[in-house]
Structure formats: C-alpha cells, structure tokens
Amino acid sequence: MSERRSTLLAALRQAVGAAQVLTHDDPGADLSAWEQDWRQRAHGRALAVVRPGSTAEVAEVVRACAAAGVSIVPQGGNTGLVVGSVPDDSGTQVVLSLTRLNAVRGLDAANLTLTVEAGCVLQTLQEHARQAGFLLPLSLAAEGSCTIGGNLATNAGGTQVVRYGNARDLCLGLEVVTAQGEVWSGLSGLRKDNTGYDLRDLFVGSEGTLGIITAATLKLFPQPAATLTAWAAVPSLQAAVDLLGLAQQRLAAGLTGFEVMGQFALSLVARHMPQLRVPLWQDTPYCVLLENSDSEGEDHARAQFEGLLEAAMEQGLVSDAVVAESIAQAQGLWHIRESIPLAQAQEGLNIKHDISLPVSRIPAFCDEADALLQREIPGVRLVNFGHLGDGNLHYNVQAPEGEDAKKFLAGQETLVNTLVFDAVARYHGSISAEHGVGSLKAGHLPHYKDPVALGLMRAIKQALDPQQTMNPGRVLVSP
Amino acid sequence: MSERRSTLLAALRQAVGAAQVLTHDDPGADLSAWEQDWRQRAHGRALAVVRPGSTAEVAEVVRACAAAGVSIVPQGGNTGLVVGSVPDDSGTQVVLSLTRLNAVRGLDAANLTLTVEAGCVLQTLQEHARQAGFLLPLSLAAEGSCTIGGNLATNAGGTQVVRYGNARDLCLGLEVVTAQGEVWSGLSGLRKDNTGYDLRDLFVGSEGTLGIITAATLKLFPQPAATLTAWAAVPSLQAAVDLLGLAQQRLAAGLTGFEVMGQFALSLVARHMPQLRVPLWQDTPYCVLLENSDSEGEDHARAQFEGLLEAAMEQGLVSDAVVAESIAQAQGLWHIRESIPLAQAQEGLNIKHDISLPVSRIPAFCDEADALLQREIPGVRLVNFGHLGDGNLHYNVQAPEGEDAKKFLAGQETLVNTLVFDAVARYHGSISAEHGVGSLKAGHLPHYKDPVALGLMRAIKQALDPQQTMNPGRVLVSP
Numbered sequence: 001m002s003e004r005r006s007t008l009l010a011a012l013r014q015a016v017g018a019a020q021v022l023t024h025d026d027p028g029a030d031l032s033a034w035e036q037d038w039r040q041r042a043h044g045r046a047l048a049v050v051r052p053g054s055t056a057e058v059a060e061v062v063r064a065c066a067a068a069g070v071s072i073v074p075q076g077g078n079t080g081l082v083v084g085s086v087p088d089d090s091g092t093q094v095v096l097s098l099t100r101l102n103a104v105r106g107l108d109a110a111n112l113t114l115t116v117e118a119g120c121v122l123q124t125l126q127e128h129a130r131q132a133g134f135l136l137p138l139s140l141a142a143e144g145s146c147t148i149g150g151n152l153a154t155n156a157g158g159t160q161v162v163r164y165g166n167a168r169d170l171c172l173g174l175e176v177v178t179a180q181g182e183v184w185s186g187l188s189g190l191r192k193d194n195t196g197y198d199l200r201d202l203f204v205g206s207e208g209t210l211g212i213i214t215a216a217t218l219k220l221f222p223q224p225a226a227t228l229t230a231w232a233a234v235p236s237l238q239a240a241v242d243l244l245g246l247a248q249q250r251l252a253a254g255l256t257g258f259e260v261m262g263q264f265a266l267s268l269v270a271r272h273m274p275q276l277r278v279p280l281w282q283d284t285p286y287c288v289l290l291e292n293s294d295s296e297g298e299d300h301a302r303a304q305f306e307g308l309l310e311a312a313m314e315q316g317l318v319s320d321a322v323v324a325e326s327i328a329q330a331q332g333l334w335h336i337r338e339s340i341p342l343a344q345a346q347e348g349l350n351i352k353h354d355i356s357l358p359v360s361r362i363p364a365f366c367d368e369a370d371a372l373l374q375r376e377i378p379g380v381r382l383v384n385f386g387h388l389g390d391g392n393l394h395y396n397v398q399a400p401e402g403e404d405a406k407k408f409l410a411g412q413e414t415l416v417n418t419l420v421f422d423a424v425a426r427y428h429g430s431i432s433a434e435h436g437v438g439s440l441k442a443g444h445l446p447h448y449k450d451p452v453a454l455g456l457m458r459a460i461k462q463a464l465d466p467q468q469t470m471n472p473g474r475v476l477v478s479p
Numbered sequence: 480m481s482e483r484r485s486t487l488l489a490a491l492r493q494a495v496g497a498a499q500v501l502t503h504d505d506p507g508a509d510l511s512a513w514e515q516d517w518r519q520r521a522h523g524r525a526l527a528v529v530r531p532g533s534t535a536e537v538a539e540v541v542r543a544c545a546a547a548g549v550s551i552v553p554q555g556g557n558t559g560l561v562v563g564s565v566p567d568d569s570g571t572q573v574v575l576s577l578t579r580l581n582a583v584r585g586l587d588a589a590n591l592t593l594t595v596e597a598g599c600v601l602q603t604l605q606e607h608a609r610q611a612g613f614l615l616p617l618s619l620a621a622e623g624s625c626t627i628g629g630n631l632a633t634n635a636g637g638t639q640v641v642r643y644g645n646a647r648d649l650c651l652g653l654e655v656v657t658a659q660g661e662v663w664s665g666l667s668g669l670r671k672d673n674t675g676y677d678l679r680d681l682f683v684g685s686e687g688t689l690g691i692i693t694a695a696t697l698k699l700f701p702q703p704a705a706t707l708t709a710w711a712a713v714p715s716l717q718a719a720v721d722l723l724g725l726a727q728q729r730l731a732a733g734l735t736g737f738e739v740m741g742q743f744a745l746s747l748v749a750r751h752m753p754q755l756r757v758p759l760w761q762d763t764p765y766c767v768l769l770e771n772s773d774s775e776g777e778d779h780a781r782a783q784f785e786g787l788l789e790a791a792m793e794q795g796l797v798s799d800a801v802v803a804e805s806i807a808q809a810q811g812l813w814h815i816r817e818s819i820p821l822a823q824a825q826e827g828l829n830i831k832h833d834i835s836l837p838v839s840r841i842p843a844f845c846d847e848a849d850a851l852l853q854r855e856i857p858g859v860r861l862v863n864f865g866h867l868g869d870g871n872l873h874y875n876v877q878a879p880e881g882e883d884a885k886k887f888l889a890g891q892e893t894l895v896n897t898l899v900f901d902a903v904a905r906y907h908g909s910i911s912a913e914h915g916v917g918s919l920k921a922g923h924l925p926h927y928k929d930p931v932a933l934g935l936m937r938a939i940k941q942a943l944d945p946q947q948t949m950n951p952g953r954v955l956v957s958p
Contacts, residue, residue, distance in 0.1 A: 110720055110839035111870070112727070155673050163732075166671060169648070184931040189837035191869040192636050192645060192912040194684055195920070195928055196954055197936045201680035205673055222728040241589055248591070249701040252774035253732030295731035296783075304775075358668035360589035390670040391590070433671040441674070449674055452663040456943065457676045463942030464935065475675055 005047065008068040012050050012094070015060035020051040020100070024091075034095045037086045038079045038142075042439070044087035046073075049095045055175060055183055055214040058096065062212065063181030065094050066469050072096050073471055074208035076118065076150030079142040081354070082438030084154065084207050084474050098149045101214055105187075107132055112220045113172060113189045118149025118213050125218075134220040137164040137256075141338060149213045155205035157434030162389030163256040163293070164221070166434070168204045175215035176203050179465035187217050202460070207436055208471040210464045224293035227256070228301045229330035230309065232321040233284035237363040239317045240288050240388055244359065246317065247290060250308045254301075257291030258389030259337050264398075265385045268343035269336055276336050280320050288388070289337050337385070341394075344383045348405030350398040351416045355424050356433035359391040366395075369423045373397060376419060377412060392433040395420060421448060437475045446477070484526065487547040491529050491573070494539035499530040499579070503570075513574045516565045517558045517621075521918070523566035525552075528574045534654060534662055534693040537575065541691065542660030544573050545948050551575050552950055553687035555598065555629030558621035560833070561917030563686050563953050564629065577628045580693055586611055591699045592651060592668040597628025597692050604697075613699040616643040616735075620817060628692045634684035636913030638813075641868030642735040642772070643700070645913070647683045654694035655682050658944035666696045681939070686915055687950040689943045703772035706735070707780045708809035709788065711800040712763035716842040718796045719767050719867055723838065725796065726769060729787045733780075736770030737868030738816050744864045747822040748815055755815050759799050767867070768816050816864075820873075823862045827884030829877040830895045834903050835912035838870045845874075848902045852876060855898060856891060871912040874899060900927060916954045925956070 012021045022031060024045070035044045047070065052058045065072050075085040075097045087093040101117040107128070108115075114136060116125055122143040129136040138151060140158035150156075152174070156167045164170060173188030176199075186200060203211055234240045240260050247255050266281035281287055294301035305323050312318040324330035344350055357365050366384065373380050379400030386393040397416050399408035421431045421444065431448050432441050445454065454476075461476055472478055491500045501510060503524070514523045526549065531537045544551050554564040554576045566572040580596040586607070587594075593615060595604055601622040608615040617630060619637030629635075631653070635646045643649060652667030655678075665679060682690055713719045719739050726734050745760035760766055769787075773780035784802050791797040803809035823829055836844050845863065852859050858879030865872040876895050878887035900910045900923065910927050911920055925933060933955075940955055951957055 108837060108839050110724055111837040113837070155677075157671050157673075161671065165648075168677070169644075178931065178935070182931045182934070184935065185929050186932060188909075189839075189870075189907065190835045190909050190912075192640065192835045192866075192871045193909040194634050194636075194911045194913055194915045195909055195924060196684075196916060196932065197689075197939055198634075198647070198677075198680045198684050199932055199935055201677045202939075205675075205677050210676075222731065224731070245589055250774060252701065252703070252772075254774070293731075295729060295733070356669045356671045358587060358590040358592070360587050360668075387671075391668075392671045428668065430667075430669050430672040430674055432673045433669075434673055436673045437675060445674060450664050452657065452661045453665060453675065453678055455661075456657070456663065456678055459942040460676055460681075460939060463938040 004068060008064060008070055009048060011064040012048060012061060015064055016050055016052045016057050020053065022049040034075060034078065034097060035086055037083045039081060042083045042086050044089050045091040046087040046095045047092050049097060051097045051100050053100045055101070055177065058177045058212055058214050059181045059183050061096055062177050062179070062469070066179065066181060066467060070094055071469050071472050074098065074153070074212045076147030077121065077142065077145045079146040080150065080154060080438060081435045082440040084436055084438030085150065088473070096212065098147060098214070104128055105215065108189055111189045113217050114220055115187055115215065115217045116148055117215045118147060120148050122146050122148055122151060129220055130223065133223060135223045136218060136220055138167055138170055141341070148216060152204050152213050152216055153206065153208050154436040157387065157390065157392065159259065159387065160256050161387060162258050163253055168201060170219050171200060171204055171216050172219060173217040174200050174203055174213055177212045177214055179211055179467065179470045187215060189217055207438065207474050209461060209475050210470060225296055226294045226298040226301045228292045228294070228298065228305055229324045229333050230290045230305055230321055231279055231333050232288045232290065232309065232312070232318045233280040234286050234288055234317060235284065235319055237286055237366055240286055241359055241362060243288060243312050243317045244389060246312055247308055251292055251304060254292050254294055254304065255290070255389070256293040257289065259289040260385060260388035261287050261289070261337060261340065262382065262384035264381055265340050265383045268347050268383065269339050272343045272346040273339055276332070276339060278336050279322055284319060289333055340383065340385050344396060344398065347398060349409050350383060350396045350405070351409060351413050353395045353420050354433050354435040355395055355420070355429055355431060356390065356392045357424065357427050357429035359388070361427045362388070362391060362393070365423060365427045365429070369395070369420060372419050372423065373416065376415065439474060442473065442475060442477045483547060487543060487549055488527060490543040491527060491540060494543055495529055495531045495536050499532065501528040513554060513557065513576060514565055516562050518560060521562045521565050523568050524570040525566040525574045526571050528576060530576045530579050532579045534580070534656065537656045537691055537693050538660045538662050540575055541656050541658070541948070545658065545660060545946060549573055550948050550951050553577065553632070553691045555626030556600065556621065556624045558625040559629065559633060559917060560914045561919040563633065563915055563917030567952070575691065577626060577693070583607055584694065587668055590668045592696050593699055594666055594694065594696045595627055596694045597626060599627050601625050601627055601630060608699055609702065612702060614702045615697060615699055617646055617649055620820070627695060631683050631692050631695055632685065632687050633915040636866065636869065636871065638738065638866065639735050640866060641737050642732055647680060649698045650679060650683055650695055651698060652696040653679050653682055653692055656691045656693055658690055658946065658949045666694060668696055686917065686953050688940060688954050689949060704775055705773045705777040705780045707771045707773070707777070707784055708803045708812050709769045709784055709800055710758050710812050711767045711769065711788065711791070711797045712759040713765050713767055713796060714763065714798055716765055716845055719765055720838055720841060722767060722791050722796045723868060725791055726787055730771055730783060733771050733773055733783065734769070734868070735772040736768065738768040739864060739867035740766050740768070740816060740819065741861065741863035743860055744819050744823070744862045747826050747862065748818050751822045751825040752818055755811070755818060757815050758801055763798060768812055819862065819864050823875060823877060826877060828888050829862060829875045829884070830888060830892050832874045832899050833912050833914040834874055834899070834908055834910060835869065835871045836903065836906050836908035838867070840906045841867070841870060841872070844902060844906045844908070848874065848899060851898050851902065852895065855894065918953060921952065921954060921956045
C-alpha cells in the first residue's frame with residue numbers, strides 16, 4: 001500500500017470513523033454494491049467506499065481527497081441508468097455514499113416545503129409527505145431505492161412531469177459541499193429569490209461533477225381529493241398528440257399523467273405477463289394512459305374524464321376507452337405501463353433510448369425513425385413507449401423475432417444509436433431526456449450538443465472544480 | 480475623440496449601420512431614454528447607444544466592444560427597478576439596446592411553445608398568445624413597455640407566480656450571445672433535456688452580466704374557460720396565510736393570484752384615488768385579492784369560489800368578501816391593487832423593499848419588523864402589500880404623517896434598510912425577491928448572501944466573462 005494511499009485512508013477514517021471506510025483490504029470485503037451499476041454494464045474498483053454521517057463529514061472527506069489528489073464518485077441509491085455513480089476500474093477513486101445522510105430536517109405545512117438530507121429514499125419522502133396530508137409529486141420506477149440526492153443530481157423525471165415538472169422544478173434550495181470542501185448553505189423555503197446567479201439549478205442535473213448535494217428543500221402540494229386513471233386506444237400517434245392537447249385544455253393542471261404505449265410494447269406485457277390482462281391493445285397501434293387528479297372529489301373527476309373521452313371519441317381521437325372503477329384497477333393500469341421494461345427484458349436484451357422531442361414533432365419523428373430502422377435492419381422491432389405529455393419517449397430497439405439478442409446488440413448498437421440520435425437531432429430533440437449523461441453518453445455530447453454550450457460547460461467545470469476532483473469523466477469527457 | 484473610441488465607433492457602425500449607433504456627438508442628441516433608469520435614480524452617460532437588428536449583429540457588437548476593451552450594458556425596455564440597465568457616468572460604456580430584435584419566430588400549438596426575440600414587449604406577446612387561443616402567464620405592472628429579454632435577464636415575477644412560477648419557470652430555451660461574442664443556440668421546445676449543465680437557468684436572472692439573451696422559447700398554457708376575482712377582508716396576516724392554505728387545497732392550480740394589502744396601503748388608494756372605491760378596507764387590517772382560473776366555466780368557478788369563502792368565514796379566516804360579478808368589476812379590483820405604488824408616490828417618496836420570506840414566517844416577521852421600525856422611528860407608516868402566495872412582500876416604509884419625505888429618505892434610508900434586511904435575514908428570507916440586484920443592491924450582497932455562494936458566483940463570472948465586458952458592477956460589485 002502506497003504511503004499516499006494510507007495517508008488518505010487514515011484521514012478518511014479520522015473524518016467519518018473507521019467503520020464507515022470500506023476497502024478491498026477488509027476481511028471478506030464485497031464492495032460490488034457500490035462498484036457496479038444498476039444495469040450491470042460497468043464493474044469498477046474503488047480505492048475506498050466512504051459513508052459520512054453528516055454534511056460536515058462530507059466536507060471533510062472532500063477536503064481529504066482534494067488534498068490527496070484523489071477523485072470522488074458521489075453515490076446515492078446507485079439506481080442510475082447511464083453509469084454515473086460507480087467508480088472506474090483504476091482502483092484510485094473514492095466512492096462517497098450519501099445514504100447515511102437520511103434525516104428529514106423539517107416539514108413546513110404553511111410554506112408547503114419539506115427539507116431533507118440527500119440520502120433519503122424517495123418513497124420514504126413520498127410517504128412522509130402523505131402522512132402529513134401533502135403530496136411530493138416526484139415519482140419514478142426506482143422510487144423504492146433511489147435517493148433524493150441522486151434524483152436532484154440527475155434532475156430525475158418520471159410520470160408526473162406533465163403537471164409538476166422535473167426534480168429541478170420541485171426544488172427550492174440546496175445545501176452543497178463544493179469541490180473545495182466548503183459548504184454552501186443554500187437551503188431555502190423561498191419561491192422568489194433574485195439575489196444572484198441560480199446556483200441551485202446549476203448543481204441540479206450536474207451529476208456530481210461540480211459538487212455534492214447534501215440536503216434540499218422540496219416543494220409540497222396539497223393532496224388531490226381524488227385521482228382517476230383512464231386507458232384509451234388511439235388510432236395513431238398523431239391522435240395521441242391531439243388527445244393530449246384536448247386533455248390539457250379540459251383538465252388543465254388536473255392532468256397529472258399522460259403515457260403512450262405502442263402495440264408491440266404492450267404485446268410483450270401480454271406475452272410475458274398474461275395475468276396483467278392488458279386492455280384494448282390488440283386492435284390499435286397505440287394506447288394512452290391518462291391520470292386526472294382532482295381537488296373536488298371522485299364524482300367530479302369522473303364527470304370530467306367522461307366528458308373528455310366523449311369529446312375525444314367524437315373527434316375520432318379515441319376508438320375505445322376504460323376508466324378505472326377502483327383504486328386497485330387504477331393501480332393495475334399503471335402496473336401494466338410500468339411492466340414494459342421488465343417484459344422487454346424477458347423478451348431479450350435491447351438497445352435503449354431516452355429521447356425527447358417537441359410534442360408536435362413526435363409523429364413525424366417516429367414515422368421517419370421507424371422507417372429508417374426497418375430499412376437498415378429488416379424485421380427490427382420497436383418498443384416505443386413513454387411520457388408523451390413531456391415529449392419523452394423510451395424508443396427502444398429489439399432484435400428481429402428469433403434473432404440472438406446479444407449478437408444483435410454487439411453488431412448493431414452503434415448503427416442503431418447513430419440512426420436514432422441523428423434523427424433526434426434533425427427534429428431538434430435531446431438524446432437524453434431524463435436519465436442524464438453519465439459515462440454512457442458523455443462521448444456523444446461533443447457530436448450532438450451545441451459547441452458553444454459545451455464550451456460554456458467546460459468553463460464552468462474548470463471554474464468550480466479545477467482539480468477535477470468531482471466525478472471526472474461524467475457529463476464531460478476528461479480533457 | 481480618442482483614436483480607440485473612433486475605431487470602436489467605426490466598427491459598431493459597420494456592424495449595425497450608422498443610423499443605429501447613437502452618440503452625444505450627433506446633432507440634437509438626447510440619449511436620456513437609455514441613460515436614465517425608470518425610477519430616475521441614476522443618470523449615466525454612454526459612449527454610444529447601439530441598436531442591432533439581429534442576433535448576428537449583437538454578436539458583432541460584442542466582439543467589437545470586447546476587442547476595444549469597452550464594457551456593454553444590455554438594455555430591453557429599461558423598466559428595471561434596481562439600476563441594472565443604464566450606463567455609469569463615465570461615458571465609456573456602450574448601451575446595447577435589444578428593442579429592434581422584436582420578431583415572433585414561431586408558435587407551436589401542439590407543443591405549447593412560443594419562440595420570440597428578446598426585444599418583444601411582454602404585452603405584445605401576451606396578446607399574440609391570446610389570439611392563438613393560449614395564455615402566456617407572465618404578468619407584471621410594466622408589461623406595456625418591458626421586454627421579454629429583460630424579463631428573463633432579471634427573472635421577473637409578477638402576479639401569477641403562485642400558479643405559473645417566475646419568468647425562469649416559463650422558459651424552455653434560450654439563444655444567447657456570450658461575452659466572447661459567440662452565439663449559443665439553445666432555443667428548445669423540450670420539457671425534458673438532461674444533456675449537461677443547466678445553462679438556461681444560469682443566464683436567466685444573471686442581469687446581463689454573463690451574456691446577452693437574444694431569443695427565448697416560452698411555455699404557453701391553454702386559456703382558462705373563466706377567470707374570477709374575489710376580495711376578502713381578513714382579521715390578521717395569520718388569517719391571510721391560513722386562507723392561502725385553504726385556497727391551495729380547494730382550488731389547487733386554479734388559484735392563479737393571491738395578493739395581500741395592508742390597511743394603510745389601501746387607505747392611500749382611497750385617499751388619492753377616491754373614484755376607485757376600495758371595498759372593505761376600513762374595518763380590517765388586511766385585505767386579500769384572490770383569482771380563480773377555471774377550465775370548466777364561470778358557473779363552476781363561482782361555485783368553487785363561494786365554497787371556499789364560505790368555509791373560510793366559518794373558520795374565521797375571512798370577515799367579509801365580494802366576488803366580482805363582471806369582468807369590469809374584476810379588473811376594477813385588480814386596478815386597486817395595482818394602484819398602490821402610484822398612490823404611495825402621491826403620498827410622497829418612500830423607502831421601497833422587495834423581500835421574500837417563507838410564507839409560514841410572514842406574520843411573525845411583520846410583527847417584529849413593524850415593532851422595530853416603530854420603536855426606532857415613532858409614527859413611521861408601513862405600506863405593506865404584495866404577492867403573499869409567493870411569500871413576496873413590497874414592504875415599503877413611508878415618513879410619519881406630515882414629515883418631509885425627502886428629508887426622511889436622506890436621513891433614514893440606511894437605518895431602515897438595515898433594520899428590514901437584518902430582520903429578513905433572521906427569518907431566512909431574501910432582500911430581493913423579484914426585482915433583482917442591479918447596482919442598487921449589489922453592495923448589500925456581500926453582507927446578506929452566503930459567502931460560499933458569492934464565491935461560486937464570482938468564479939462563474941470570471942470563467943464566462945474574464946474581461947468584465949458584460950454589465951460590470953451589476954449583481955457582483957467590481958473586484
């Protein structure tokens with residue numbers, strides 16, 4: 001063990017206590033939970049995993065690493081999808097796990113705010129809010145294990161963005177440990193504050209490359225009196241877009257969910273999870289799941305929904321529809337939507353995309369991209385679904401029926417990515433809507449991002465983290 | 480005329496055409512419209528006023544000034560309240576007026592977006608949206624002359640923030656000319672885009688100190704089917720806060736306005752504008768103006784409003800209330816609210832504040848600040864009103880009855896500011912909620928802003944504008 005390494009380990013043990021510094025030298029050490037990403041695409045090796053228990057300890061860890069010239073990989077629930085929170089395989093990086101910072105610091109009912117530490121699990125916070133009579137509207141598949149610090153660091157999206165916005169929009173203030181190990185106390189319950197540059201939004205979505213979020217003040221909303229879910233068959237993607245417009249007009253902010261699902265995506269759920277009984281999918285190219293949250297009550301919500309669907313049918317936007325009759329039925333419909341990723345995994349590996357487009361361009365984009373892919377890879381199958389209300393599609397590409405999925409991935413991933421990303425660029429979309437950049441897409445940014453924007457990003461990274469201590473190689477490829 | 484100056488003027492004339500470069504050497508020149516701020520607190524002298532007609536011309540102007548080592552003061556409608564858009568009195572700064580960039584580049588109905596140039600007047604854009612059947616919900620007193628570029632550069636607030644957020648929240652993308660004269664093409668109709676740092680929100684609210692916003696893509700909303708206004712007398716500020724909570728619960732996102740007005744503020748309107756007939760103010764310490772925007776129609780909106788006010792009366796939160804019976808009556812109620820600044824001006828100069836606090840702390844803050852001011856300046860009168868829904872108060876301090884206002888200002892402004900700002904700091908509020916920093920408050924930031932945040936802001940300024948070309952001395956005091 002080099003002297004520099006042992007000096008650093010001693011400093012880290014001093015900072016957080018020996019029990020909270022894990023290394024491969026520990027007897028029976030298994031650090032794979034921290035070294036391996038969620039989708040198991042990357043297997044790194046850490047110098048150490050450090051688990052501070054307070055903001056002051058986080059700051060001390062950062063100062064120790066900066067002094068040693070060792071880089072830090074901040075980690076929350078480690079549920080990210082773009083390889084942004086695991087160490088590289090050099091064995092020289094420190095994983096800084098935030099999971100012990102899991103206190104709820106306070107709920108201010110009259111101000112509709114909740115102040116929490118970064119390591120709190122999202123679902124725990126949703127529950128905390130609910131028990132106080134409020135709604136914390138951030139909701140995504142990993143909510144049972146992701147942490148709010150990671151949600152903010154990656155500006156997580158999810159299923160309620162059409163009404164409540166992304167994680168960024170739900171955050172009023174932050175506490176951050178900078179790359180120099182200073183603490184910015186920017187927790188704020190203020191809805192207006194124009195005293196200088198918007199540092200909050202700079203750290204939100206920066207994926208731990210500028211500093212470490214240790215706590216946040218979040219917006220709460222009153223709980224709706226009733227939440228209703230409907231499932232509609234639509235004759236085309238254009239009809240789905242038009243239905244969205246109609247729903248926004250008639251339900252206004254009551255529209256809290258608007259998901260689209262292609263026929264092939266639903267066929268996979270029907271094939272691999274027949275017990276879920278997918279409705280209406282057989283005779284229609286797309287289905288839509290709508291959620292209506294109402295401040296008056298269930299009767300009003302139902303009348304609103306029925307009026308909307310009736311009007312949509314008259315306009316030819318919906319061919320058939322069901323409105324859930326109970327909470328269990330509503331959960332069942334959501335469960336079908338949420339089972340698409342698992343169903344496609346059971347069908348075999350595929351090439352995943354998380355793209356966004358102006359809502360108005362989605363039908364034309366899909367026509368073009370579908371045709372391009374079919375031309376280049378005859379028989380290719382498209383698992384197209386996502387948050388249409390936000391223009392966000394998970395436009396995934398599956399091997400032709402019967403073809404070996406692994407071979408398909410190895411042979412076609414680069415071609416497929418290029419075809420899809422180039423089409424996204426032509427339609428002024430984004431190659432990462434809600435998952436972030438991480439390591440997985442950092443190499444794509446120089447090609448798909450405005451060069452002036454990239455230059456500004458590099459200048460900011462250099463200004464705030466000149467030593468490249470914070471999560472190097474993520475978002476921006478190393479210089 | 481120095482050679483350097485004449486070289487620069489030649490380059491500017493080359494860039495934008497001689498007719499669009501105004502100087503004091505022009506026969507009959509009167510540049511006061513660009514050199515003097517809205518409230519006439521500052522009278523600067525420009526080297527030249529330059530009026531580019533395109534983004535490319537803006538970039539050329541910036542490059543010419545940067546090459547000459549001359550700093551730029553970007554200016555929109557010049558309606559700011561903190562001296563942020565006029566030149567200093569050195570005669571060495573170039574005012575870059577954006578008003579000729581006033582094209583609407585496009586409206587995308589299905590995507591609910593409007594792409595516009597910086598020099599468009601806000602009211603023109605509201606009208607443009609309305610004629611297409613949509614709502615652009617940014618609304619503030621200066622809307623008839625302020626420009627959207629200035630609104631974004633200062634992250635303007637206004638009367639609908641409780642529902643739609645600040646200017647920042649209404650912006651999806653920007654086009655910006657950097658301090659180096661490069662163009663970042665960041666116009667975007669995307670509601671989700673996680674490909675890197677949030678540059679948009681960094682430029683929004685940076686008051687022209689990091690670059691020049693030349694165009695923006697804004698969010699639109701469906702027009703509500705009906706908008707109703709109510710006026711309620713409340714027995715205390717705490718009752719107003721409780722009424723806000725009840726309104727948020729019952730109206731949810733229908734609540735689009737929630738203004739509070741103190742008795743003395745309303746008495747000034749009643750005194751100086753008796754024709755406006757202020758309702759309910761005589762027997763109550765505060766009145767509240769509520770706005771309910773409904774997607775169903777007037778009957779539903781009225782029933783909702785009546786239900787809310789009935790419940791509020793039962794709970795003792797409202798002692799009396801009126802719901803406007805017509806659009807004219809609703810406009811009349813808003814007109815009273817909007818006339819407070821003019822009424823207090825007629826009463827005499829006063830010391831203005833634009834502060835924000837956690838909504839829950841507002842009653843305690845006002846109790847404390849009112850008492851402190853009364854103790855230090857017996858007889859002092861408080862014109863307290865503002866956007867309670869956002870925790871934003873215009874907490875203005877008027878001389879005791881009969882005292883000379885000018886003398887009061889000269890003698891007491893520093894003391895009053897210190898008392899108010901220190902109290903704001905104790906309650907974790909902000910000394911600038913929606914007006915920004917400009918020159919007026921730049922000197923206060925080192926005292927009231929977190930020092931780590933200030934350090935981060937300085938590092939960002941240095942990284943993006945190392946030559947201090949862009950609006951120097953605003954937001955951050957010059958180094």
